[in-house]
Amino acid sequence: MAELLSDPEIGKALGRLPRWRLVEGGLVLVAEFADFATAIRVVNRVAELAERADHHPDIDIRWNKVTFRCSTHTVNGVTAKDTALATEIDGVVSAVD
Numbered sequence: 001m002a003e004l005l006s007d008p009e010i011g012k013a014l015g016r017l018p019r020w021r022l023v024e025g026g027l028v029l030v031a032e033f034a035d036f037a038t039a040i041r042v043v044n045r046v047a048e049l050a051e052r053a054d055h056h057p058d059i060d061i062r063w064n065k066v067t068f069r070c071s072t073h074t075v076n077g078v079t080a081k082d083t084a085l086a087t088e089i090d091g092v093v094s095a096v097d
């Protein structure tokens with residue numbers, strides 16, 4: 001089973017992901033795009049990489065605003081899989097900013 005990261009480990013990861021926050025045991029990014037179609041394109045790219053990693057973010061879409069939440073459901077907290085996924089999502093989001 002995946003191991004929960006310690007608070008210092010999470011803090012170190014967040015240092016590399018300045019747009020992300022730790023919210024109730026998950027890494028959270030709220031991203032805004034030009035419009036709904038762009039938001040959906042980003043979500044589709046994220047879906048592909050999540051499938052490849054077999055690790056999936058919680059995603060909330062409200063027109064041009066998308067909230068990504070990375071946590072590991074099986075242990076109810078943040079693991080190395082979540083910092084890796086958040087880093088990948090950040091790259092996709094940055095590419096369309």
Ligand SMILES: C[C@H](O)[C@H](O)[C@H]1CNC2=NC(N)=NC(=O)C2=N1
Nearest residue numbers: 054055056057071072073074075
């Ligand atoms: C069987 C499969 O590996 C698991 O159900 C995976 C799928 N994707 C997952 N994604 C996330 N975020 N947490 C999980 O615990 C998880 N488990």
